[in-house]
Amino acid sequence: MGFSVSGSTVVILIGCLIAFSxxxxxxxxxxxxxxxxxxxxxxxxxxxxxxxxxxNDVQRDNETVTVTVTNTDSTTLAIxxxxxxxxxxxxxxxxxxxxxxxxxxxEGTNLWIPGDRLEYEIESxxxxxxxxxxxxxxxxxxxxxxx
Amino acid sequence: MGSVSISHLIIxxxxxxxxxxxxxxxxxxVEQVSxxxxxxxxxxxRQVDTDLVVISDPASGAIYNDSGNxxxxxxxxxxxxxxxxxxxxSDLDVLLDGNYQTETETAVVSGGGxxxxxxxxxx
Numbered sequence: 309m310g311f312s313v314s315g316s317t318v319v320i321l322i323g324c325l326i327a328f329s330x331x332x333x334x335x336x337x338x339x340x341x342x343x344x345x346x347x348x349x350x351x352x353x354x355x356x357x358x359x360x361x362x363x364n365d366v367q368r369d370n371e372t373v374t375v376t377v378t379n380t381d382s383t384t385l386a387i388x389x390x391x392x393x394x395x396x397x398x399x400x401x402x403x404x405x406x407x408x409x410x411x412x413x414x415e416g417t418n419l420w421i422p423g424d425r426l427e428y429e430i431e432s433x434x435x436x437x438x439x440x441x442x443x444x445x446x447x448x449x450x451x452x453x454x455x
Numbered sequence: 456m457g458s459v460s461i462s463h464l465i466i467x468x469x470x471x472x473x474x475x476x477x478x479x480x481x482x483x484x485v486e487q488v489s490x491x492x493x494x495x496x497x498x499x500x501r502q503v504d505t506d507l508v509v510i511s512d513p514a515s516g517a518i519y520n521d522s523g524n525x526x527x528x529x530x531x532x533x534x535x536x537x538x539x540x541x542x543x544x545s546d547l548d549v550l551l552d553g554n555y556q557t558e559t560e561t562a563v564v565s566g567g568g569x570x571x572x573x574x575x576x577x578x
Contacts, residue, residue, distance in 0.1 A: 311463070311467050312463075312466050312467040312469075312470035312471075313470070315467060315470065315471050315474070316470040316471055316473065316474030317474070319471060319474035319475050319478055320474050320477055320478050322478065323474075323475075323477070323478020323479065323481050323482055324478070324481065326478075326482055327478075327481050327482045327484075327485035327486075328485075330482070330485060330486055330489055331485050331488070331489050333489075334489035334490075334492055334493050335489075335492065337493070337496075338492050338493055338495075338496030339496075341496050341497070341500050342496055342499055342500060342503070344500075345499070345500040345503040345504055346503055348503075348504070348537065349503050349504070352506075352536075352537070391510065391531075391533065391565060393510070393511075393512050393515070393517075393531070395512075395515045395516075395517055396511060396512040396515030396516065396517025396518065397515075397517055398531055398564045398565070400564075400565065434515075436512065436514060436515050438510070438512040438515075440508070440510045440533060442535065443535050444506075444508035444510075444533065444535040446510070448512065448514070450514075
């Protein structure tokens with residue numbers, strides 16, 4: 309009788325061990341996955357809080373609207389992920405970049421460094437401009453000067 | 456004496472069988488729960504990674520087009536999360552005044568693969 313009890317106890321114990329190890333691995337993996345995602349979201353929100361842009365001026369010369377925007381906070385933004393709307397219509401114009409310190413043209417880069425200015429030249433009759441950065445921070449302005 | 460050890464043997468084998476079936480059921484159950492937990496954590500991660508912003512300019516008047524009988528609403532939506540969404544808009548549902556919209560067209564207006572799709576909803 310003693311053999312049956314200890315034998316079956318061992319079998320159940322081994323079963324419990326296998327089940328626990330499987331559950332434990334999955335639980336830690338899932339927890340890690342969610343924690344990583346939440347950490348990245350927190351980073352993303354921090355970037356968003358540290359992002360600010362300012363539209364310096366919007367000018368129109370006949371059919372050409374010129375917009376100047378400055379990255380006024382501490383996050384470096386990607387230019388190809390910055391969007392431009394003129395009168396609510398999406399525009400695919402590529403801007404030129406000028407440094408904030410000495411107004412030099414910066415070429416061959418996709419980075420919009422804090423302090424740098426983007427200059428868009430758009431063929432349009434519109435007078436309202438909206439600029440959206442990669443993390444959803446928005447700047448909008450209407451025509452400041454018509455020449 | 457021989458009959459006692461034979462019956463002991465039978466009880467021993469039977470108890471092992473019962474214990475094995477109990478352990479097997481336990482392992483199967485725990486594995487099913489584990490796989491559900493795993494799937495749920497993946498779904499939760501997707502939810503946390505997804506973020507959208509409506510970037511249409513409400514001041515411009517370009518959202519609602521009421522010229523003629525062809526009334527359309529054009530919404531520009533930007534994908535600001537880390538998750539990639541389907542470019543045909545199958546991941547997105549549009550509600551207009553609380554009504555689910557079935558006749559929607561979606562087009563991607565900017566490149567980069569991670570760009571926000573342009574949601575075009577018709578009513």
